[in-house]
Amino acid sequence: AQSVTQPDIHITVSEGASLELRCNYSYGATPYLFWYVQSPGQGLQLLLKYFSGDTLVQGIKGFEAEFKRSQSSFNLRKPSVHWSDAAEYFCAVGAISGAGSYQLTFGKGTKLSVIP
Amino acid sequence: DVKVTQSSRYLVKRTGEKVFLECVQDMDHENMFWYRQDPGLGLRLIYFSYDVKMKEKGDIPEGYSVSREKKERFSLILESASTNQTSMYLCASSSRTGMGTDTQYFGPGTRLTVL
Numbered sequence: 001a002q003s004v005t006q007p008d009i010h011i012t013v014s015e016g017a018s019l020e021l022r023c024n025y026s027y028g029a030t031p032y033l034f035w036y037v038q039s040p041g042q043g044l045q046l047l048l049k050y051f052s053g054d055t056l057v058q059g060i061k062g063f064e065a066e067f068k069r070s071q072s073s074f075n076l077r078k079p080s081v082h083w084s085d086a087a088e089y090f091c092a093v094g095a096i097s098g099a100g101s102y103q104l105t106f107g108k109g110t111k112l113s114v115i116p
Numbered sequence: 117d118v119k120v121t122q123s124s125r126y127l128v129k130r131t132g133e134k135v136f137l138e139c140v141q142d143m144d145h146e147n148m149f150w151y152r153q154d155p156g157l158g159l160r161l162i163y164f165s166y167d168v169k170m171k172e173k174g175d176i177p178e179g180y181s182v183s184r185e186k187k188e189r190f191s192l193i194l195e196s197a198s199t200n201q202t203s204m205y206l207c208a209s210s211s212r213t214g215m216g217t218d219t220q221y222f223g224p225g226t227r228l229t230v231l
Contacts, residue, residue, distance in 0.1 A: 009156070034219075036222075041224075041225075042224060042225075043120070043206060043222035043223050043224045043225055044159075044206070044208075044220075044222040045222070046219050046220075046221075049219065090158060090159065102218060103149075103161060103164065103174070104161075104220060105161075106158045106159040106160075107158055108156060108157060108158035109158050
């Protein structure tokens with residue numbers, strides 16, 4: 001069965017500093033990988049996704065992620081964090097279900113706090 | 117813009133009550149999902165539906181049932197609510213190309229408290 005590990009429960013960075021959120025996955029086939037963000041009191045919004053091709057994926061809000069097959073990782077990065085990036089971030093892996101549709105398995109999330 | 121709406125943002129119910137959570141999407145998506153979100157546990161899939169009247173169990177279906185009579189609407193039912201079902205419930209929908217790249221679009225969530 002597939003699984004996702006986000007090793008950091010909570011990260012605090014200063015505004016303007018760079019950010020890297022870690023994600024490791026376990027899946028037997030070619031993974032489809034996603035990063036979602038959840039602002040307080042809101043649903044989840046897709047930041048970016050990887051399914052093939054270039055291993056460096058660009059997303060919305062200035063985020064990018066790099067797929068490294070050898071490390072089973074899909075880390076999220078941003079060069080300069082803004083106060084509005086404070087939120088909870090979820091990594092997910094897509095896996096085919098018995099009905100032929102893809103389900104997502106989510107990590108437990110990393111909460112990001114930004115210091116002004 | 118894709119829109120997924122959930123009938124209530126906050127709900128308070130008593131133990132033993134039957135609870136209905138409603139979700140509606142406006143993008144003609146084939147797939148719809150119900151998750152629950154708890155601190156430190158992330159999102160866990162309860163049920164999903166890949167077509168009208170079709171459903172499949174997720175990781176934690178016990179104590180829940182679902183109904184999908186129309187394509188745009190997916191209901192989560194707690195037959196007899198218990199305090200351990202106090203949680204945030206998120207609905208999502210996606211198209212079904214079978215490519216694995218389909219984005220799931222989420223509603224704002226319903227925070228359910230069972231007293």
